[in-house]
Amino acid sequence: MIFAIEVKQLVKSYDNKTRALDGIDLKIRAGDVFALLGPNGSGKTTLMRILTTQFKPTSGEAFIFGFDVVRQDAEVRKVISYVPQETSVWTDISGYENLLIYAKIYGIPSNHRKKIILEALESMGMDAVSDNLVKTYSGGMIRRLEMACAMLIRPKILFLDEPTLGLDPSARKAVWEKLISFKKEYDTTVFFNTHYMDEADLYSDEIAIINRGKIIKSGTADELKHSIRREVIQFSLGDHIVDKDVLKGIRGLDFVRDVIIHNSDISVVVEDAETALPGVMEVLRGRGIPVRKISTARPTLDDVFLKYAGTMSSGSGVSESRQAGSAGGKG
Ligand SMILES: Nc1ncnc2c1ncn2[C@@H]1O[C@H](COP(=O)(O)OP(=O)(O)OP(=O)(O)O)[C@@H](O)[C@H]1O
Ligand SMILES: [Mg+2]
Numbered sequence: 077m078i079f080a081i082e083v084k085q086l087v088k089s090y091d092n093k094t095r096a097l098d099g100i101d102l103k104i105r106a107g108d109v110f111a112l113l114g115p116n117g118s119g120k121t122t123l124m125r126i127l128t129t130q131f132k133p134t135s136g137e138a139f140i141f142g143f144d145v146v147r148q149d150a151e152v153r154k155v156i157s158y159v160p161q162e163t164s165v166w167t168d169i170s171g172y173e174n175l176l177i178y179a180k181i182y183g184i185p186s187n188h189r190k191k192i193i194l195e196a197l198e199s200m201g202m203d204a205v206s207d208n209l210v211k212t213y214s215g216g217m218i219r220r221l222e223m224a225c226a227m228l229i230r231p232k233i234l235f236l237d238e239p240t241l242g243l244d245p246s247a248r249k250a251v252w253e254k255l256i257s258f259k260k261e262y263d264t265t266v267f268f269n270t271h272y273m274d275e276a277d278l279y280s281d282e283i284a285i286i287n288r289g290k291i292i293k294s295g296t297a298d299e300l301k302h303s304i305r306r307e308v309i310q311f312s313l314g315d316h317i318v319d320k321d322v323l324k325g326i327r328g329l330d331f332v333r334d335v336i337i338h339n340s341d342i343s344v345v346v347e348d349a350e351t352a353l354p355g356v357m358e359v360l361r362g363r364g365i366p367v368r369k370i371s372t373a374r375p376t377l378d379d380v381f382l383k384y385a386g387t388m389s390s391g392s393g394v395s396e397s398r399q400a401g402s403a404g405g406k407g
Contacts, residue, residue: 078142080106080233080265081127086136088122088289096122098289099136104282106141106232109259109266111276113377114286115385120269121161123286124235127267128158141232157226161237161269164222167211171202171221174210178225196224199261200254216247220254227258234259236268240275248272252279273377283377287385297377304375304383306333307349309356312369313340325359332356349374 081104088097096119104110112120125131127138129149137144143151165174175193184192197203200220210218219239226234239255240248256279259266270276276283277297284294293300318337326335326344331352334345346352349372360367 078106079103079139080108080141081110081267082139083123083127084137086123086126086138087134088119088126088131089134096289097126097133100286100289100291102284102291102294104265104267106265107263108281109256109279110268111280111283112267112269112286113271113273113276113283113381113385114269118286118385119289120286121237122289124158124237124267124269128156128235129153154229155232156235157229157231157233158235159219159222159226159237159239161241163218165210165218165225168209170207170209171197171213171224172206174221175206175225175228179228182229184228192228196227199227199258200224201250214247216243216250219243219247219251223251223255223258230262231264233265233267236266238269238271240270240272248275255279273381277377285381285384293380293384300380301375301377304379305347306375306379307346307352308373309344309346309349309353310371310373311342311344311356311360311367313342313360313365314368315340316365318342318365322359322363322365325363326356329355329359 081102083100083102086097086100087095089095098119100119100123112123114120122131126133127140127145129145129152132146137146139145140152141155143155145152165171166177172193175196176189179189179193194203197206200223202217202220202224205213205217210221213221223234223236223239240251243251252275255266258264268280280297282294283297283300284291285300286292293303295303323335323337326332326342329352331346331348332344333347336343336345344352344356353370357367
């Protein structure tokens, strides 16, 4: 099977000092949306620059649809587009003129240019403003224009380095909606770097977390969340006082890691809430304790990120709402 992207033991050292990539292995299926998450300086841009043939690796190999990014770089460039982290359009000319320049750079024949440019403008929702100077555009419009430029060649893989950096939530949503509909129409593989966990959660098929040049965890958003193995079930017990016996009963259950009492609420920290719930309910019922409300808090991708790439100690990777609920717990 040929993967859209295959990376084997990739290493990149800058000036023989900084080891920006320290043995990366990756396989990305054609048609997938892949998100790379990692702290500042973890190697995301370096990896993307190597995959887009701008930098050479120090050692290891990388392939784009089977083409070697070093030895077959010209072949690779025919099937990819790249939107860098920093602005890549000219601001003193119009959106249309930017696309025209890119169309010429890409070698799109002159009799096809207009049609392809208009399609790209339309698919990014930029047709109405295409004659305006780019310096009058908002950040979100500039990002969408850059994507329109990248789409001119109908790439098989679109590389986006922090595509929505600094955009407000509605501009981010607009960028992603356009991107996803383009992706569906042309079956493009998308590889993006981001610091926005919600975007990785919402739009990606696969996620990898990179830290200090190493991939430390990968999988679907659900797999990553599940890998934390820590959920909290919260029981509201009204006016009922929970005594030591009840606490002992719940703590004694196999799958319970911790129990925290807060006024008339108890928070039970478990590996999997669905499995644990009946057992805890049985203890409460057995002691005649009425339960008014039950809620569960599952890990978010923020928790996943903090656990694998954050500075918090392992095991403390729960979201704030749950930290409040488990204040005083062992963690
Ligand atoms: N051209 C360069 N020369 C020397 N060192 C570099 C160069 N580019 C990046 N680095 C170093 O390589 C490491 C990885 O940087 P990189 O830009 O790939 O990280 P990143 O994950 O994209 O960070 P960010 O989230 O801030 O964009 C950092 O230590 C950085 O200082
Ligand atoms: Mg970067």
